[in-house]
Amino acid sequence: MSLDFNSPLTYIKGIGTKKADVLTSIGLTNIKDLLYYFPRRYLDRNITENIILKQGEVVTLLGTVTDSYLAHGKKTRLVVGFRTKNNEKIQLVFFKGANFFQKQMIKDRNLAVTGKLEFFRGFQIVHPDFEILDADPDEADTKHLLHTGRIIPLYPSSESLKKEGMDSRGFRRAIGQVIESDIKIPEILDSTLLKKRNLIDRASALRNIHFPESDEQWQIASVRLKYEEIFYFQLLLIHKMQLRKRIKRQLWPLPTSQSSKTLLSNLPFELTIDQKNAIEKIKSLTSFDLPMACLLQGDVGSGKTLTALSLALHYTDNNIQVVFLAPTEILARQHYQSISKYMGNLPFLGIELLLGGEPKKPRAEKLYRIKTGESLIIVGTHSLFQDDVTFHEMGLVIIDEQHKFGVEQRENIRSKGKNPDVIAMTATPIPRTLSLTLYGDLDLITIPNKPAGRQPIDTHWFFDDKREGVYKSIRKYVSQGRQCYIVYPLVEESEKLDLNSCIQSYELLRKEIFPDLEIGLLHGKMKNQEKAAVMDDFKNGKINILVTTTVVEVGVDVPNASVLVVEHADRFGLSQLHQLRGRVGRGSHKSFCILLTGKHISMIGKERLTALTETEDGFKLSEVDLKLRGPGELLGLRQSGLPEFKIADIQSDEGLFQDARADALRFGEPGPLEREEIKSRFQEGRILFRN
Helix, strand or coil: CCCCCCCCCCCCCCCCCHHHHHHHHCCCHHHHHHHHHCCCEEEEEECHHHHHHHHCCCCEEEEEEEEEECCCCCCCEEEEEECCCCEEEEEEEECCHHHHHHHHHHCEEEEEEEEEEEEEEEEEECEEEEEEEECCCCCHHHCCCCCCCEEEEEEECHHHHHHHCCCCHHHHHHHHHHCCCCCCCCCCHHHHHHHHCCCHHHHHHHHHHCCCCCHHHHHHHHHHHHHHHHHHHHHHHHHHHEEEEEEEECCCCCCCCHHHHHHHHHHHCCCCCCHHHHHHHHHHHHCCCCCEEEEEEECCCHHHHHHHHHHHHHHHHCCCCCECCCCCCCHHHHHHHHCCCHHHCCCCEEEEEECCCCCHHHHHHHHHHHHHCCEEEEEEEHHHHHHCCCCCCCEEEECHHHCCHHHHHHHHHHHCCCCEEEEEECCCCCCCCHHHCCCCEEEEECCCCCCCCCEEEEEEEEHHHHHHHHHHHHHHHCCCCCCCEECCCCCCCECCEEEEEEHHHHHHHHHHHHHCCEEEEEEECCCCHHHHHHHHHCCCCCCCEEEECCCHCCCCCCCEEEEEEEEHHHCHHHHHHHHHHHCCCEEEECCEEEECCCCCCCCCHHHHHHHHHHCHHHHHHHHHHHHHHHHHHCCCCCCCHHHHHHHCCCCCCCCHHHHHHHHHHHHHCCCCHHHHHHHHHHHHCCCCCCC
């Protein structure tokens, strides 16, 4: 039965319905899926050429079975006499499945065996891997061996897969059949690209990624398949961008905005050059008849919100609605209050805050004002996705901390407008390669520097034995009229992590450490009204010390807060710690970030905390974070939007990402065949990605 890429797995000898079902459960349904199920690592089981055998070495030997017998004792074992092609005598010992292996170990049978040499009354290998040779060891062709005598692949597996015989041996057996068959593997890269990037053909790459004969052969195959994967991902991003631009602009922001001019002239400070450049760049993108989509990237405190608001007024001056979408209610309230403060001296402009769980009547009134266009700036959280939220003429969506929203959510809010422009904002500086991967369909605009006058933040790392001194420092600055955050990683006690909980520590601080001060508690499990009341009290100076969790990670702006203490700081990611540190240093007072840990922390934890004490540059820290934790962790934990490549690596394959991106841009919009390949590779899960 001839095989092709779309043949079901049951066409492979040895794969019946049960095996096919368990393979389907991990996304493998046909031959193509199987060939793109890449090894997780490899073992070098090439033939051992050295003549002298040494105890403790892992060897691969060719030889012949001389005899075998069952030895009885505490455990019955099969002992097999084996003479190597170099005339060395060793024993092969099997404890498990002795009766089964006795049938395999026929006298004069030629084998290739692999295992660790041990010494017990002579050399022996316990439970070796072996493969039957089709000829005398001196003449045997080892090229077609699957399990030994070569570099062998090890595949990801699970208990359910192993139960059906699909461990690494099972995968090697199945994939080996396909590779050795007459299957025709279609090429999907243009010949000019293969030549330009010096890439081997697809069939050779798939054969050599599974069964390489050398490290060099594996490397060449790996580069080809990585490039293919990245190239098609970049084509998909470009295709998405072109789909978005097929619908022409319906709503036009004004090229000049009197409200924006008034806003900026009323500020007690001047915008930075970086902010001005960002505004002009985005304005230029909105002058075309195609909708604009950009990523506004800036470090903590770089002034992204004010930049976005200045741009938003170009829309509202033309009676076009603008949405500010935030991931948390605290951040949404912060945006609402900031916008209201900035707009205080301007003519009335309907600004709406829409949150979840609001009373029916006030919510209905807000929805009516939004639907009729009476409200032009709408700030909200996930509540904006609800079906009853409709807009009059919405032409701009501003998404803060946009990596915390899935693509479906972002498209949901866009679909409520008239093909609106999009400004996605992030305060997590992202290295170039990662930004090309995550946001290759967006124009990248960066605000690299903070406004002048921002106070530097002294960052110190102490062990727990310095806690008393830290508390004295907190009391000192509170006595001077300043305020303090103390941040914990947990809300409730966790026996597994053995950390002090936020709630328990709050009680200790309130009753024993600072009984004379006002201590507040804020965490994610509190009711929305409670959280809002606590934040208002803290902003108004009624609370001296706020005990909290990472709910204050982004967006909270209290200029009078000058001390941040992070408990169990080694439990936080580097970018998360940098975000937390940005809660202080927002006023005119000298500010401090204190990192507290136990003495026993990992090397990565030490590198992370040392980096934080050495620089405030979020872009440098993001590079450190990428090296320490990899792209999957850079944005906190796995966030929606990060592709999970099968073989390419965002961190180590930067050059390939740049090459593939450049080639995809020159290649233009994919034709019907390429679009179908994109669909099968991405939408059907050949490459698992979240956007």
